[in-house]
Amino acid sequence: MPELPEVEVICRGLSPLLVGKQIKSVEIMCDKLRFPLPNDLAKSLQGLVFFRVSRRSKYLLFQFEVCSDKAAVLVWHLGMTGQFHVLDQSSPVFKHEHVRVNLENGTALCYRDTRRFGYVDLLSLQAIETHKWFIQLGPEPLEENFTxxxxxxxxxxxxxxxxxxxxxxxxxxxxxxxxxxxxxxxxxxxxxxxxxxxxxxxxxxxxxxxxxxxxxxxxxxxxxxxxxxxxxxxxxxxxxxxxxxxxxxxxxxxxxxxxxxxxxxxxxxxxxxxxxx
DNA sequence: AAATGAACCTGTTTGC
DNA sequence: TGCAAACAGGTTCATT
Structure with missing residues (x-):
């Protein structure tokens, strides 16, 4: 589904809905997207507070407030059909909704992906630079170094x-x-x-x-x-x-x-x- | 090394 | 109408 403009639009839309909000719980309906979800994803996210939502390439980066020596980043690629919605927690689960992140304010970040080509990992901020998903990427087309x-x-x-x-x-x-x-x-x-x-x-x-x-x-x-x-x-x-x-x-x-x-x-x-x- | 095609998955559209 | 094939926003791996 999404190319750079779509991911950018999602990023800008999610940011004000998430930043400053704390994660209460995480429900996983399907533990395998393109790759198996990281171990203990639900447990690792619980209690974290969203600090920033940004984009690199077609990846969404959910950065959290530093609560220990390791700054955590949730890296999420939407594949062809990935969608994020922010809804009330009482909203019924979508068809093909695989992950739901419940926030303290009663809303939920829902990930839906029909074809399950999306993938996700939880990394340290430092590890991103050298991670295989990022190490070989070319420049951002909207940045000045794309000359x-x-x-x-x-x-x-x-x-x-x-x-x-x-x-x-x-x-x-x-x-x-x-x-x-x-x-x-x-x-x-x-x-x-x-x-x-x-x-x-x-x-x-x-x-x-x-x-x-x-x-x-x-x-x-x-x-x-x-x-x-x-x-x-x-x-x-x-x-x-x-x-x-x-x-x-x-x-x-x-x-x-x-x-x-x-x-x-x-x-x-x-x-x-x-x-x- | 560089270029192409298949694989991953599900749903919808197209053609016989 | 029914069924099979083709096709769909992406990325990675295997094969020429």
Whole structure:
């Protein structure tokens, strides 16, 4: 489900609902998501107070107030269909709700994940830096270190399609199938073109457009295809601004030619033959 | 080394 | 109508 904009929107929505609140109890309905849940997760979380909710790549980081020498961070990836809701504790359990964190104020943080591709671990703040989930990640696309020169460097001598390169978290994090397709349309680049054969001028444009499309999506509350919802349970509206994603055989808004779909590295790629070279 | 495809899981849509 | 195949926002592992 979520790419960077969706995780960012969830993060911003959850933060005011959680920060300063203490965990009363944790209910685990299913102990295996993509991986088995960490041992004693419920016991470890009990009594902790949320200090900060943040995001790195597509991971949500729930940081807790320091109550011992080890500052704990709950790291949570939502896979394809993960959702967080904050509800009253009396709310009935959702279908596919796997974890419910009850807070002292009577609300509950509910994790629901139909396909169970999500995963979670409880780490020390220090351990995050070197954890295998984080050690190899590329820069955040919205941060200043995602520069044109860096992107050009990443593309040098690479034969992999430019779209696959954009979706590679070693290069840059947070860009999934939707935003890779949309950014390549906005920059006029054929998604199948070898990364190493895209000109520096067009890579410069691409870098700017990636930031633009992600910011636009965050502003619209993310993209809801079927099941993405924000912390308040409402959908995001960026799907209304899709110009290629999911528009196979529909006319291009710019040139009128029909949007094509092809499968690239196992993922659907949508593009306009008229606008993308 | 680099690139592709399968696997993980469940639900929905599409086509015969 | 029924059933099977294809497809879905991500990541990792195995295979060319």
């Amino acid at each position: 044109v020169d860096y992107l050009i460097h990443c593309c040098e001598n690479r034969k992999v399609p430019i779209k696959s390169l954009l979706m590679d978290a070693h290069v840059v994090v947070g860009v999934g199938n939707i935003y890779a397709n949309e950014a390549l349309f906005r920059s006029g680049i054929d998604p199948g073109k070898a990364a190493g054969s895209v000109s520096q001028e067009r890579l410069a444009r691409l870098r700017d457009v990636i930031r633009e499309v992600l910011n636009d999506a965050i502003a619209a509350g993310g993209s809801t295809i079927s099941d993405f919802v924000k912390a308040d349970g409402k959908p995001g509206y960026f799907a209304h601004q899709f110009r290629v994603y999911g528009r196979e055989n529909e006319p291009c808004y710019d040139c009128g030619k029909l949007i094509r779909r092809r499968v690239q590295s196992g993922r659907s790629t949508f593009y306009c033959l008229g606008c993308q070279r």
